[in-house]
Ligand SMILES: Nc1ncnc2c1ncn2[C@@H]1O[C@H](COP(=O)(O)OP(=O)(O)OP(=O)(O)O)[C@@H](O)[C@H]1O
């Protein structure tokens with residue numbers, strides 16, 4: 001099934017060529033950021049994820065999507081994200097937005113898949129919406145231990161990373177909702193977790209799927225632990241008042257970019 005997912009994704013995206021400058025920048029980056037063989041070797045220890053392609057189809061997760069405009073949009077997003085991470089020497093991205101249901105989780109998953117497919121870099125995708133974890137649901141993923149077990153001291157890193165899409169994407173799912181989520185995000189155990197990811201793969205990219213900026217203080221509480229913020233806004237959903245409210249919070253973070261989701265325009269620029 002993994003092979004089928006991988007093939008499906010590659011077949012559909014290979015028809016597309018980024019421009020010459022993007023390609024050459026990307027090549028340079030691949031040389032600098034390529035995971036060392038020892039790192040990929042260490043990734044082999046992680047368990048394989050048990051996912052359900054039909055659930056992925058229902059939720060519009062990339063390998064199961066046949067919309068070429070969506071595939072193209074994620075290729076462009078991937079290239080731009082890689083360029084900016086490289087430019088600023090950032091390696092972690094929190095994906096958030098103004099309000100609920102704007103497409104943050106779907107963007108985080110699809111970006112992680114696109115990044116892990118393209119370069120020889122290891123990507124971790126972490127479900128950090130501690131109050132309403134959804135990553136595993138969108139992947140139709142069944143698992144034994146997840147992030148909550150780690151945070152409660154009942155599991156170590158090796159037991160909560162599940163490999164998906166070749167050897168280069170490690171998903172850290174969560175099944176248990178936490179009421180006091182910001183306290184957990186601030187906890188020493190969470191600090192140990194991000195350090196463990198870094199130790200495990202010095203040249204990794206980490207994507208954190210997070211709740212909306214204004215719904216709780218979760219993103220702010222976790223801000224010291226991520227390098228950059230990718231903001232997902234949905235056309236017609238994020239009003240001016242919300243954007244003004246978020247300005248103060250965003251002032252304390254590095255903004256990687258803004259994704260315009262559910263755009264009615266089908267051209268490339270509308271997605272980023
Ligand atoms: N561009 C899109 N096209 C089609 N469906 C989409 C799109 N973006 C999101 N969806 C769907 O909308 C629903 C909400 O998306 P998602 O869960 O990613 O939003 P979210 O911002 O993470 O929500 P929450 O704030 O509840 O965490 C999902 O069912 C998802 O599959």
Ligand SMILES: [Mg+2]
Nearest residue numbers: 104105129134
């Ligand atoms: Mg979400």
